[in-house]
Amino acid sequence: MARSTTTQRKALNTAFAWGIGLLIFFPILWTILTSFKTEATAIADPPVFVGFEWTLENYTAVLERSNYARFLWNSIIIAGGSTILGIIIAVPAAWSMAFVPSKRTKDILMWMLSTKMLPAVGVLYPIYLLFIKLGILDTRVGLTIVLMLINLPIIVWMLYTYFKEIPGEILEAARMDGASLREEVIYILTPMAIPGIASTLLLNVILAWNEAFWTLNLTAAKAAPLTAFIASYSSPEGLFYAKLSAASTMAIAPILVLGWFSQKQLVSGLTFGAVK
């Protein structure tokens, strides 16, 4: 029997899937479109879709708000810093669990996962208090540490999953051929581990960039990242749709791009390897 997929059915699938895909994407598209409108066009009745005069004035207006650059910078430092710090701490741990497993390896992995399930609100006050006592409330250092800790279990898990797939025989073969430990690490392990480390980096930058509990509760004016900057639009004055859209577009654009690259890792990363 021939495969029952006819061209007609394929066309139907295509139309249907694209329709739904665009519907789901529409809020983002609408935000991007609105960011190029004037405030008056943004609230026009009936709404205008593409036939308007495109303007960059909202972007300049948002950028000119003296502090926008600082929010952006805070986001970059906090998301990047917490991820890199996390990876530095997690690589040796994941490495040893993958290559020198012991009876307790599984228990340790499961326990690490369980720390991720701790509801943030349950420890909000202790963390808040510790931050005051240590003088790191509303600092990038404080937030970087907290985001590193909440993502550390995911980082360890993802790296462990990747390292586990590096076959031990390759290392043995290299050793037989007389490779020193240093050569083994530089020429064999590192090249094989880099893709795994890179995708771990990607996914965790995304998670840290979008984190919106600790970033809202532990920052005020100084260390607030973009999540908090956008939240400041929740009690606006005057016309603001176009500016909100411009600010939102700038806050999500880099992550959308990174996210599209990390689709595959997203599944195994966020399900702790339960779905691959």
Added chain:
Amino acid sequence: MATQHSRSAARLMMAPAVVLLLGWMLVPLTMTLYFSFKKYLPLRGGDLGWVGFENYTRFLTSSAFWPSVQTTLIIVGGVLAITVILGVLLATLLNQPMWGQGAVRILVIAPFFVMPTVSALVWKNMFMDPNYGLLAHLWKLFGATPIEWLSQASLTSIIMIVSWQWLPFATLILLTAIQSLDSEQLEAAEMDGAPPIKRFGYITLPHLSRAITVVILIQTIFLLSIFAEIFVTTGGAFGTKTLSYLIFQRVLESQNIGLGSAGGVYAIILANIVAIFLMRIVGKNLDA
């Protein structure tokens, strides 16, 4: 193969991660437990001594508690139902042969990467605003009176926003699971004359059951603690105060730390009940 030497090296390599996470877990948890047995009002007298289980009973008997549990259940249940059902349908659709599959996938996944404060504010203002929102225009187009979404249909609104954020996650995971389905099985069933509905119900759906369970458990853990979506839309008004939001208000807004901490302990227990089931599934996978 591993020698005594490499074992102790391995332990040393693991130490930083283990010590940090242990501290991150034990220190705040101990403090929360400690505060939960105290009358502690930082702005009104500070530490007023031990009170036993009073905070625990007061939290349970306060008039805000049961409504918050109800709100939490409605939001978590609503979002789960929507994302799982639509996710299965969408994943099935995306698995069909079509042109531009990769591009559609990108469109569908995009909302997951939008930071919570952005999606909440975009929905609140540009879609749900009763005067200028797109939904208001849509309602007017059909001659209906626009709904004041966030006050009249507050829970529905929150569920819509959060579902929009999490549908991509459910879809992506279910799609990954569907793609691992052996297509020969489906073809055999097709040749035996099983109609599409039966093929879906007897082959695809059972194959997906594990992925669906994983989606439900992971989403539940995240949904139990949604925060930004409520913080920037209703601020807990109009019956949208979830259990975690109530605890947040007790702790940071009214600065009743003892009471808030007792609530926090309840939240931790609740999350752990869900976590146990998730861990069991993940743990099984680890042995395989």
